[in-house]
Amino acid sequence: MTRNLLLGALLSMLVLLMALVSFVWTPYDHVAMNIPAKLQPPDAEHWLGTDHFGRDMFSMIMVGARTSIAVALVAVGIGMLLGVPLGLAAAARKGSWLDEVIMRGNDLVFAFPSLVIAILITAVLGAGAVNAIIAIGIFNIPVFARITRGAALSLWERDFILAARVAGKSGARISFEHILPNVMNLLIVQGTIQFSLGILAEAGLSYVGLGAQPPTPSWGRMLADAQTMVSIAPHLALVPGVAIVLTVLGLNLMGDGLRDYLDPRLRVSRA
Numbered sequence: 001m002t003r004n005l006l007l008g009a010l011l012s013m014l015v016l017l018m019a020l021v022s023f024v025w026t027p028y029d030h031v032a033m034n035i036p037a038k039l040q041p042p043d044a045e046h047w048l049g050t051d052h053f054g055r056d057m058f059s060m061i062m063v064g065a066r067t068s069i070a071v072a073l074v075a076v077g078i079g080m081l082l083g084v085p086l087g088l089a090a091a092a093r094k095g096s097w098l099d100e101v102i103m104r105g106n107d108l109v110f111a112f113p114s115l116v117i118a119i120l121i122t123a124v125l126g127a128g129a130v131n132a133i134i135a136i137g138i139f140n141i142p143v144f145a146r147i148t149r150g151a152a153l154s155l156w157e158r159d160f161i162l163a164a165r166v167a168g169k170s171g172a173r174i175s176f177e178h179i180l181p182n183v184m185n186l187l188i189v190q191g192t193i194q195f196s197l198g199i200l201a202e203a204g205l206s207y208v209g210l211g212a213q214p215p216t217p218s219w220g221r222m223l224a225d226a227q228t229m230v231s232i233a234p235h236l237a238l239v240p241g242v243a244i245v246l247t248v249l250g251l252n253l254m255g256d257g258l259r260d261y262l263d264p265r266l267r268v269s270r271a
Contacts, residue, residue, distance in 0.1 A: 005257020011250025015243075019066035028056035030063045031215045039233045049235040051225065057239050064217040064240070067129065068247070071212070072198030074133045076191055079140020084187065086141070087148025088179060091156060092171040103149070106142035114139045114197070115204050122210040129212040136201045140194055147190050151183040185262040189255050196251035203244050219244050 027047070034054030042049045048057035090102040109117065114136075121135035122128075152175070155161055164174050205211035206220030214221075219240040226236030 002257045002260050004253045005261055008250045008253030008255070008257055011246055012254055015065055015247045015250065016069065018062050019069050022059075022062035022066055026056075026059035026062050028059045030055065030059040030217055032056075039229070039236075041233070041235055048239045049233070051222070051236055052229060052233075057235065060217040060222065061219070061239060061243050064219045064222065065243070065247075067212050067216055067218050068199045068202050068244075071129055071133050071136065071202040072195050075136035075198045075201075076140055076194050078133070078137030079144045079194060080187065080191060083141040083144025084148050084180070087145040087150075088152055088175040090145065090149045091152035091179070092175050094153060094156070102145060106146050109139065109142045115201060118201055118205055119208065119210060122205060127210045127213055129216065132202055132205045132211045135205070136198050139201075140198070143194060144187065144190065147186060148183060151186050152179045155179050155182055189259045189262065192251055192255035192258060196248045196255070199244065199247055199251070 032055065034050070036054065037046070037050050038052055038054040040046055040050045040054075042057075046056050046058065048061065051057060051060070086102050090099045093099050117139050118132070118135035121138065122131045125131040125134065156179070161174060161178060164178055169177070202211055202218070203220035203223070206218035207224045209221070209224070211220055212218040222240040223237060223244075226233070226240070230237050
């Protein structure tokens, strides 16, 4: 395994473990207010300090981790579940009207920044974690469709695919029995990258008030709440900011390491 893969996996597992532990234990109730203890810096009692309502920051970070992971994970799942079949269908019918419709739809979505699309969708559907999932998931669909189509096109000319066609297998059967297993490594790597982007998108939506709603903690909303108090309590911004940076960094390192580990050409070059 590469160093990037090990370091990325370690950071990602720590965040995942923190999110899982938050279901059964947190140092304090993440919604309990303690006004006399507000804006306390990190100390032995509150490891990461308290916010402007006296809530324990470490408890909120733990619960916020599961919010970010849940939103990003389901959104990436939606993108893969719908985007991969579309990409396989477009590759199998290259040059047909179906291919043109799918790819021009992808171009239309890619013409706008992802966060702008997410803001527009959540503004129409309303704020909330579910609508954030839908918004991020919709943008992930063309990402996976284009990645799948590009990888599948190079496989359709291979001898083993020609043999499957001669054997009488349909395009759909070839796509799922022969094409999909051969592009799965690429999809896993891309899924890891989109997962990190999903966490950033969720934080961005929560920052502008369109993500998870109170009292559910969200790293993005914690940053938004801290922006007027940075000068008197810098830990309010540093704590969620560092959490986002470390999580995204870990996922990107893991994606980069998985690419190196799963690509046989890179394994040969390292040998």
